[in-house]
Amino acid sequence: MTSTVRRLLLLLPTLFGVSIVVFLLLRLIPGDPAQVIMGLRATPEGLAAITRDLGLDLPLHEQYVRWLGALFSGDFGRDYRSNVPVTQLLATRLPVTLELTLLSLLLALIVAVPLGVRAAVHPNGIADKAASVLGLIGISIPDFWLGILLVLVFSLTLGLFPSSGFVPFSDGILANLRAFALPALTLATGLSAVLVRVTRSAVTEVLSRDFVRFLKAKGLPPRAIINRHVLRNASVPIITVIGMQFGYLLGGAVIVEQVFDLPGVGSLIVTATMERNYPVVQAGMLVVALLFILVNLGTDLLYAWLNPRLRGGAR
Amino acid sequence: MSVAASSRLRTLPKPTPAAIGAAIVLFLAVLALLAPYISPYDSESMDFNAVLSPPSLAHLFGTDNFGRDVLTRALFGLRVSLIAAIGSVAAAMVVGVPLGLMAGYRRGFVDAVIMRPVDVIMAFPAIVLVVALAGVFRQSLGLMTLAIGFVYFPIIVRVMRGAAIEVSDALFVEGARARGASHVRIMARHVLPNAITPVLVQASALMGVAILMEAAISFIGLGVQPPTPSLGLMLSDGRSYMGDAPWLVICPGLGILVAVLGFNLMGDGLPRLLDAANRRRK
Amino acid sequence: MSLLEVDHLRTEFETGGNWQEAVSDISFDLAGGEALGLVGESGCGKSTVAFSLMRLLPGNARLAGGRIGFDGKDLARIDEDEMRRMRGGRIGMMFQNPMTALDPAFRIGSQIGETLQTHFDVDRKEARRMALELLKSVAIPAAEERLDAYPHELSGGMRQRAALAIAIACRPRLLIADEPTTALDVTIQAQILRLIRSLLIEERGAGVLLITHDLGVVAHTCDRVAIMYAGEIVETGTVASVFANPLHPYTQALLEAAPNARTPRGSLATIPGRVPALGKRPSGCRFRGRCAFERPDCADPAGPPRVRLDKHREVACVLHAA
Numbered sequence: 001m002t003s004t005v006r007r008l009l010l011l012l013p014t015l016f017g018v019s020i021v022v023f024l025l026l027r028l029i030p031g032d033p034a035q036v037i038m039g040l041r042a043t044p045e046g047l048a049a050i051t052r053d054l055g056l057d058l059p060l061h062e063q064y065v066r067w068l069g070a071l072f073s074g075d076f077g078r079d080y081r082s083n084v085p086v087t088q089l090l091a092t093r094l095p096v097t098l099e100l101t102l103l104s105l106l107l108a109l110i111v112a113v114p115l116g117v118r119a120a121v122h123p124n125g126i127a128d129k130a131a132s133v134l135g136l137i138g139i140s141i142p143d144f145w146l147g148i149l150l151v152l153v154f155s156l157t158l159g160l161f162p163s164s165g166f167v168p169f170s171d172g173i174l175a176n177l178r179a180f181a182l183p184a185l186t187l188a189t190g191l192s193a194v195l196v197r198v199t200r201s202a203v204t205e206v207l208s209r210d211f212v213r214f215l216k217a218k219g220l221p222p223r224a225i226i227n228r229h230v231l232r233n234a235s236v237p238i239i240t241v242i243g244m245q246f247g248y249l250l251g252g253a254v255i256v257e258q259v260f261d262l263p264g265v266g267s268l269i270v271t272a273t274m275e276r277n278y279p280v281v282q283a284g285m286l287v288v289a290l291l292f293i294l295v296n297l298g299t300d301l302l303y304a305w306l307n308p309r310l311r312g313g314a315r
Numbered sequence: 316m317s318v319a320a321s322s323r324l325r326t327l328p329k330p331t332p333a334a335i336g337a338a339i340v341l342f343l344a345v346l347a348l349l350a351p352y353i354s355p356y357d358s359e360s361m362d363f364n365a366v367l368s369p370p371s372l373a374h375l376f377g378t379d380n381f382g383r384d385v386l387t388r389a390l391f392g393l394r395v396s397l398i399a400a401i402g403s404v405a406a407a408m409v410v411g412v413p414l415g416l417m418a419g420y421r422r423g424f425v426d427a428v429i430m431r432p433v434d435v436i437m438a439f440p441a442i443v444l445v446v447a448l449a450g451v452f453r454q455s456l457g458l459m460t461l462a463i464g465f466v467y468f469p470i471i472v473r474v475m476r477g478a479a480i481e482v483s484d485a486l487f488v489e490g491a492r493a494r495g496a497s498h499v500r501i502m503a504r505h506v507l508p509n510a511i512t513p514v515l516v517q518a519s520a521l522m523g524v525a526i527l528m529e530a531a532i533s534f535i536g537l538g539v540q541p542p543t544p545s546l547g548l549m550l551s552d553g554r555s556y557m558g559d560a561p562w563l564v565i566c567p568g569l570g571i572l573v574a575v576l577g578f579n580l581m582g583d584g585l586p587r588l589l590d591a592a593n594r595r596r597k
Numbered sequence: 598m599s600l601l602e603v604d605h606l607r608t609e610f611e612t613g614g615n616w617q618e619a620v621s622d623i624s625f626d627l628a629g630g631e632a633l634g635l636v637g638e639s640g641c642g643k644s645t646v647a648f649s650l651m652r653l654l655p656g657n658a659r660l661a662g663g664r665i666g667f668d669g670k671d672l673a674r675i676d677e678d679e680m681r682r683m684r685g686g687r688i689g690m691m692f693q694n695p696m697t698a699l700d701p702a703f704r705i706g707s708q709i710g711e712t713l714q715t716h717f718d719v720d721r722k723e724a725r726r727m728a729l730e731l732l733k734s735v736a737i738p739a740a741e742e743r744l745d746a747y748p749h750e751l752s753g754g755m756r757q758r759a760a761l762a763i764a765i766a767c768r769p770r771l772l773i774a775d776e777p778t779t780a781l782d783v784t785i786q787a788q789i790l791r792l793i794r795s796l797l798i799e800e801r802g803a804g805v806l807l808i809t810h811d812l813g814v815v816a817h818t819c820d821r822v823a824i825m826y827a828g829e830i831v832e833t834g835t836v837a838s839v840f841a842n843p844l845h846p847y848t849q850a851l852l853e854a855a856p857n858a859r860t861p862r863g864s865l866a867t868i869p870g871r872v873p874a875l876g877k878r879p880s881g882c883r884f885r886g887r888c889a890f891e892r893p894d895c896a897d898p899a900g901p902p903r904v905r906l907d908k909h910r911e912v913a914c915v916l917h918a919a
Contacts, residue, residue, distance in 0.1 A: 017435030219685030
């Protein structure tokens with residue numbers, strides 16, 4: 001059995017557990033779930049209809065099986081407010097969250113990795129001090145506050161970027177990117193702080209290894225040594241951290257989407273929670289958890305690929 | 316000043332970041348504790364003659380759209396933040412430390428049984444869980460604190476477990492086992508004291524995270540509700556008037572930043588401090 | 598004209614705020630087509646000499662004086678760019694530990710090819726072809742497959758062969774080998790040494806500076822030998838004459854202490870005392886306090902006289918002063 005298959009199998013209990021948690025969420029609320037869903041618009045007929053629809057009168061484990069079955073056939077339920085299938089809602093919202101997350105990741109990589117490398121190569125220099133400051137402030141600053149400040153400066157005062165709202169690709173790539181600029185910058189800051197620290201320590205460790213001196217003895221120029229060899233060897237801890245931080249990115253997206261009024265999965269979960277729109281909350285949580293699990297799996301596989309020793313066949 | 320005294324001043328050691336952090340935390344804790352006594356105004360008293368007024372001698376950080384003093388509300392909001400932080404981390408430790416100890420020391424079946432639910436909780440980004448829980452347990456400070464603690468106790472379990480595994484493999488544990496000591500006794504007297512350092516470091520980092528989490532949840536409206544003041548709530552309220560009254564958003568945010576900064580600085584320096592104390596003990 | 602002329606080389610290390618001399622007044626030369634062994638116990642500074650020649654000293658060390666004559670230039674004075682062109686090109690180096698010397702993330706073939714592409718103007722395909730030839734020349738079995746292997750897939754002996762291939766890839770005039778066989782099995786040791794001898798000395802007439810603590814290796818592979826103690830060279834000469842007739846008391850003690858088939862059981866000779874640490878070296882002759890023949894003039898702060906007995910025979914000891 002290859003290590004990939006083994007990893008996939010180990011996921012099963014976690015996925016199972018996740019589905020149980022999400023399922024139980026609705027049932028944790030005191031009172032009748034149907035009542036909770038309908039809220040103030042409850043009518044006896046409406047309540048009966050929902051109870052029948054969701055099978056709320058069945059024993060718990062049967063409900064779970066039904067629900068799970070529906071999931072596998074692609075039925076995530078309906079938004080009881082608008083009667084729109086939840087899958088449709090997710091389909092429009094997921095790309096927005098993904099774009100935000102990816103742009104933030106890109107931004108963080110572009111800033112943090114070169115800074116961290118330079119900080120490691122020139123200890124106690126400007127880059128090193130900047131990295132320390134960024135590392136500390138970045139993890140201490142509330143992201144919603146940072147977002148507000150950025151809007152204050154770049155939007156209200158300087159008028160460079162929109163203060164909120166989403167512009168789909170169809171209306172122009174540039175406008176779309178401009179709308180994502182401040183949100184991505186906000187989210188990227190926290191990630192950069194973690195990344196710059198990890199990069200600096202990983203590169204410092206690699207630089208102290210024997211083979212680096214051997215590379216110098218071969219006459220390689222320092223640029224090649226850093227960019228080819230050091231980065232390759234340091235990338236393992238860096239990539240591992242990115243995978244772990246992806247959860248932070250997804251979570252941060254929830255807040256940032258609220259601040260900047262972006263129609264993503266995060267803001268969907270928040271709005272649905274406030275409206276007690278539980279099928280939507282459940283679906284949103286499932287999607288986010290799944291995404292996170294997938295990213296972690298991907299990171300594990302990438303780690304194994306980058307580290308030849310782990311490819312399952314080393315001496 | 317005498318020559319001796321001034322030369323002693325010159326040789327004062329430069330404060331470490333950890334000391335600065337601890338000083339900040341202590342200062343804020345005192346402020347929060349004494350909030351009802353030192354705040355210039357009542358947190359709810361409204362002065363409709365001074366609505367949205369900029370910082371002045373009367374109102375050090377200005378007033379909001381109801382004429383309430385920002386500084387006062389910030390002090391009370393700080394209280395809430397600290398209560399949430401300390402409460403949630405304490406809850407996480409109370410549950411997480413024993414579980415992590417057991418998982419790391421006993422291994423095998425116990426380990427698997429404990430870690431599976433832990434893995435499940437960690438499969439969700441923290442805020443998603445808190446949002447969902449907040450929706451279920453509608454907004455009370457106590458329940459919110461517990462919810463935050465619940466979301467973060469897995470981290471404590473993992474760190475405790477890792478440290479416990481390392482320590483359990485040490486020889487002196489073997490010795491205790493050979494002497495017939497019970498498992499509980501070994502865990503409590505031998506494993507725990509030697510494995511606690513990374514957990515304490517993690518806990519202090521968690522305090523900062525908990526403060527951010529409470530502020531974030533309150534900001535989006537799912538945390539504490541008015542009239543309970545919260546720094547996050549102040550930020551979301553102040554956002555609407557940001558263009559005309561920027562001080563409404565600067566003060567509370569700065570408060571959060573400084574508090575978290577203090578905890579993080581303290582946490583960074585904790586390992587060195589604890590190791591030195593450990594070494595002195597041995 | 599010698600290939601390598603080292604004159605009064607000095608290297609310092611910084612410990613706790615002060616700079617201390619680790620290598621003092623080292624002078625030797627090496628001709629093309631000969632192997633010079635630099636022998637001493639661990640801590641005597643022989644590896645430091647190697648790294649000083651290559652100007653690859655760590656951050657807390659520096660060249661403090663002397664001249665390194667090679668290829669018509671003074672390596673101690675040329676700028677870093679020029680030195681970099683020398684490294685891997687005109688001067689090759691082998692490290693002690695084959696486990697850690699190679700980059701674990703890259704295949705052997707690409708690591709050899711990289712050296713070639715740095716110093717020669719060749720493309721990837723050509724570099725790969727040349728790398729294959731090099732692997733064959735160091736007698737790696739199944740060279741074609743080994744080109745695409747990762748370092749962790751090879752045994753220690755094979756890794757050292759690969760390291761040798763990298764060191765000689767650009768046909769250097771000088772090879773500095775820092776304890777190349779210390780981490781290997783005895784049987785492999787002989788093979789590697791044989792390869793070094795044949796590839797560099799016999800085939801190309803290059804010079805080899807072989808640094809080791811193992812007298813057997815020196816006897817096996819070197820033409821001349823220089824004995825180091827506590828940062829200084831105490832005796833030089835051809836292997837034959839030094840081994841047959843050691844002049845310096847330290848050399849004598851070393852040879853006696855080396856166990857061989859004739860050593861009677863239970864009588865392993867040792868040198869009393871310990872090698873002095875960096876800041877704690879005695880003034881005058883550094884072997885003072887451990888020498889069986891110590892005399893009052895050994896304490897002379899000017900140090901023991903360097904007595905030249907012959908073109909290739911020198912010893913630093915009052916016992917042999919005229």
